[in-house]
Every structure is written in C-alpha cells, then in structure tokens.
Amino acid sequence: MPARPPPLVALAALAAFVVLLVLVAGDWPPLDRADAAFSEALRAAGTARPRLVTAARLVTDVAATLPYALLGLAATATLHVRGHRRPAAFCAVVTVAVPALWGLMHWLVHHPRPVDGHAVVTSNSFPSGHTSHAAALALAGVLLGWPVLGRLGRALAVAAAIGYAVGIGATRVVLLVHWPSDVLGGWLLATGVVVAAAHWTRPHHRRGRPGAGRRPEPGRHGRRPGAGRAEDRPRRPGRTR
Secondary structure, eight states: OOOOOOHHHHHHHHHHHHHHHHHHHTTOHHHHHHHHHHHHHHHHHHHHOHHHHHHHHHHHGGGSHHHHHHHHHHHHHHHHHTTOHHHHHHHHHHHHHHHHHHHHHHHHOOOOOOTTOSSOOOSOOSSOHHHHHHHHHHHHHHHHHGGGOOHHHHHHHHHHHHHHHHHHHHHHHHTTSSOHHHHHHHHHHHHHHHHHHHHHTSOOOOOOOTTTTOOOOSSGGGOOTTOOOGGGSOOOOOOOO
16 A cells, blocks of 8 residues: 555645645636746856756656556556556546646646746646646655665655756746746645545545354354253263162
C-alpha cells in the first residue's frame, strides 16, 4: 500500500487551491501585478540567455499529458498483474483524476496566458497541466516507495521528487506559457488529489459479529463430545461382595 500522509494535507492543499482559483477567476489586482512583474523579469532573462529557453523547451515536454498518461497506465497494469490491487487502484485514480481536473479548470476558468511567450499555446492557463503532472507523478512515486525504502532512500526520493516538480514548474514560467500562479495552482491541485487518492484507495476493514474469529469450543456448549455431569455418566458395573 502507498504511504498515507495525514488527511489534513489533502484538505489544506485543496482549500488553498480553491482560494487561489477564486482570486485568479476574479482577476485580483495584487496577484495580477505579482504575476506580471515576475514574468517580465523572466522575459528579460530568457532574451539574454537563449540557451536557457532551449533547455526549458526540451525538459518541459517530459511532463506533457501523453507521457504522463502512458507512464501511469504502465504502472497501473504492472501493479495489477503482480497482485498489488490497492496500489494499482491508487495509480489509476491519480492517472485519470489529475488531467481531468486541470482540463476542467482550463475549460471553466478564463485566464489568458502571457502574451508573446517563447512557446505558442492558445488555451486558458490556470492551472498548469505540466506542473500538475510533474507534481502528481513525483508525489505518487514517493508514497508508493515510502513503505519499502530506508531512511536514506526516502530522503533521496523526496529530494528527487521536489527537484522534478519544481523544475518542470520553472520551465513553464521561463517559457512564458504560464503565470507563476498557474504553477502554484498545479502544485496544490496535484498534492490534494494524490493524498486524497491514497486515502480513498486504502483497505476497508469490516467488523465481524461479536465472537467472530474465535476458536470454536469442542462439543456442544463448550464441552467435549460425550462429556456431561458426573451423575449422568453411566457407571461401570462393579463387583459385589
């Protein structure tokens, strides 16, 4: 079974995502100004360092929808074939739910992308799909590996997961195809969905009837077959004097 962080983690991440969604949909001026200022600084950095933009274009495609879906399906099928039903269900939920939710947000929330970016994307921008994929894949991998890893392995897995999720998010902002708030939304959405999926696919223990599972006593009413009161037992005929 994958590890399960406290449910409060999922609730906090999804609550923060909803708050950010409301601010983005309402065009909250302080958030818009912060997004614009950060993006303009990165525009200047990308113009001065074209190799940075080229590297970002190469790295960012790793977290596209197709590679994410194929990897998720492969992990689900492998775990299912090996008899790990709950981890397979966890992978299936994460593989389907994350793209479905960010796609729904793109359809519902009108939030244009930065103009004149280093890549051409015409859809709405909140939240970042690539960032959602990267964060979901990274966190799901950590939760699946956590029960079987040692202390050093866990530390390395967490470091790699953070580096991957943050790195993909950075490429989306460097390429000017997403605002920083879009990337933050992707991290929050993935965290909430993955942790919720880990709890939703946990095994459910059923309560048995009182006394279920006890070792049955031999015979009726806990007596051995043929056992009874002393006066009920037939006496062997003895010798008379």
